[in-house]
Amino acid sequence: MSTRKTPAILLQRMEDFTEKLYSPHMIPKAPLKGSFAVHDRSDHPCVDEVTASRRDYYKISFISRGTGIFTMGEDRYEIEGPTLLFLNPHEVKTWRATSDDQEGYFCLFTDLLFDSVHAPHEDLLHHPLLQLGARAVFKLNQQQSDYLQSIFRQLLKEYHENAAFKQEAILIYLRLLMLEGKRLATEAQAPQRPQTAAQTLAHRFTDMLEKQFPIEFNHHQVKLKSAKEFAVQLNTHPNHLNACVKQATGRTVSEHIRMRLLLEARLLLIHTNWQIAEIAWCLGFEEPGNFTHFFKNHSGQSPHVYRVQ
Numbered sequence: 001m002s003t004r005k006t007p008a009i010l011l012q013r014m015e016d017f018t019e020k021l022y023s024p025h026m027i028p029k030a031p032l033k034g035s036f037a038v039h040d041r042s043d044h045p046c047v048d049e050v051t052a053s054r055r056d057y058y059k060i061s062f063i064s065r066g067t068g069i070f071t072m073g074e075d076r077y078e079i080e081g082p083t084l085l086f087l088n089p090h091e092v093k094t095w096r097a098t099s100d101d102q103e104g105y106f107c108l109f110t111d112l113l114f115d116s117v118h119a120p121h122e123d124l125l126h127h128p129l130l131q132l133g134a135r136a137v138f139k140l141n142q143q144q145s146d147y148l149q150s151i152f153r154q155l156l157k158e159y160h161e162n163a164a165f166k167q168e169a170i171l172i173y174l175r176l177l178m179l180e181g182k183r184l185a186t187e188a189q190a191p192q193r194p195q196t197a198a199q200t201l202a203h204r205f206t207d208m209l210e211k212q213f214p215i216e217f218n219h220h221q222v223k224l225k226s227a228k229e230f231a232v233q234l235n236t237h238p239n240h241l242n243a244c245v246k247q248a249t250g251r252t253v254s255e256h257i258r259m260r261l262l263l264e265a266r267l268l269l270i271h272t273n274w275q276i277a278e279i280a281w282c283l284g285f286e287e288p289g290n291f292t293h294f295f296k297n298h299s300g301q302s303p304h305v306y307r308v309q
Contacts (some may be wrong), residue, residue, distance in 0.1 A: 035112035036170060038152070038159045041104045057108045058130055059087040060177055062148050066102035070095050070137065074266055077137050082145035086129040086136035086181055090214070092267055105152035109174070113167075124174060129181045132210065138184040151176050202248035205230055205241060209256060213264055218278045222261075225284040227253040262298050265291075269307040276303045 041063075063083045070077045070085065071094045087093060111125055129136040140148065155173040158166055195203070208230060212222045224230050230253060231238040242253045249256070261283050268279045280291030295303045 036107070036109045036159070038105065038107035038155050040152075040156060041102055041106065056089055057110045058089060058125075059085075059106060059108050060174075060181075061085040061087065061106040062104045062152055063102070064104040064145055064149060066097065066104070067099040068095060068097040068102075072135065072137070073263070074270070075135060079137075082140035082142070082148075084138045084140060084144075084148060084181065084184065086134065088130045088132060088134065090132045090210075092214075092271055105149075105156065107152070107155060107174075107177075113171075124171075124178060127178050127182075129178065129185065136181060136185065138181070140184075144180070144184070148177075148180065151180075196248075198244035199248045201234065201236065201241065201244040204234055205245055205253065206249070206256065208233060209260055213260065215264060215268065215282045218272075218274050218282060221282050222284045225257065225261075227257075230257075258298065262295070265295055265303070266299075266306065269303055276307075279303070 061084070063079055063085070065082075066079070067081075068079045070079055071092075072087070073091050114125070124130075128134060151173055155170065155177075158169045158173065163169075208224065212224060215222070224233065227238045227242055231241045234241060238253075245251070245253050245256065251259075265279060265283055268274060268282070269276075272279075274282075276292070277288040280288045283291065285291035285294065292302055295306070299306060301309075
C-alpha cells in the first residue's frame with residue numbers, strides 16, 4: 001500500500017482566511033483573535049469557485065443577490081435569490097458562482113468565541129443547523145431577507161467598533177441568526193429530557209464512529225469496523241451495545257458503520273483522485289474486490305461507475 005501523503009480535501013483554516021483579508025495591525029478587536037469574523041460580500045467578495053474543502057470554523061452565509069452552485073456532501077443546491085446557509089466544519093463543501101453580481105454577508109466563528117463567556121452557550125454549538133448531516137440551506141422571501149440584512153448590519157457594526165459588552169452583543173446577534181434559521185426550518189423546540197443509559201451509550205458509539213472521519217490522507221485507515229471492536233472500546237458486550245443503539249436510533253451498530261463507510265467512500269470517490277484500491281484500504285478493506293462488492297451491493301453501481309457519473 002502506498003504511503004504517499006496526498007491531501008484528500010483541502011482544509012480551510014480561519015486564521016488563514018483572516019490573514020488574507022487583513023494585515024496584523026488591521027484586525028478588529030474581536031472577542032478573541034481568530035474566533036469570530038463578519039464581512040460584507042461587497043467589501044470582501046467570496047471567490048468565484050471553492051473546490052472541495054472542509055473548514056475549522058462554522059459559517060453562516062447570507063446571499064442577498066446572486067446565483068451559484070453550492071454542494072454539501074453529496075447534495076447540490078442551485079442558489080438563486082436571497083438564501084441563508086449554515087455550514088459546519090465537518091462536511092465537504094464546494095461553491096461556484098454563476099453570476100458576477102454577488103451581494104450579502106457572511107460570519108465565521110469557532111468554539112473559541114465562547115471560552116471566556118460565563119453565560120450558557122451550548123445551545124449555539126449544538127444547534128441542529130450546525131451539526132453533521134444538517135441540510136441548512138433556506139430560500140428567503142423579501143421580508144425575511146430584509147430582516148436578516150438588518151441583523152448582519154448590526155453584527156458588522158459591533159465587530160468593527162470596540163464598544164463595551166462587544167462580545168455579549170455579538171452572541172446576541174448570533175442567537176438571532178440561529179433563531180431565524182430554526183424558524184425557517186420549522187423546527188419546534190422540544191423540551192430537553194435526561195438521556196437514558198441506552199441513549200448515552202448510543203451517543204458514545206456514534207461519537208466514536210464519527211471521530212474516525214474525515215479521512216484526509218491516503219495513509220490513514222479506519223481502526224474500528226465492527227460491533228465487536230466498538231464494544232471492546234466502550235467496555236460493553238456487542239449484544240448490549242447493539243440493543244442500546246437500536247433502541248436509541250432505530251438502526252443497528254452494523255447499519256451505522258455501513259452507512260458511514262459508504263458516505264465516506266462516496267466523498268472520496270467524488271473529491272479525490274485516489275485509486276480505488278487506496279480508498280478501499282483507507283476504509284478498512286484489505287482486498288479492493290471486497291470494497292467493490294460492498295459499494296456495488298449498497299449503491300447499485302461499482303465505485304468506478306459512480307466516480308465517472
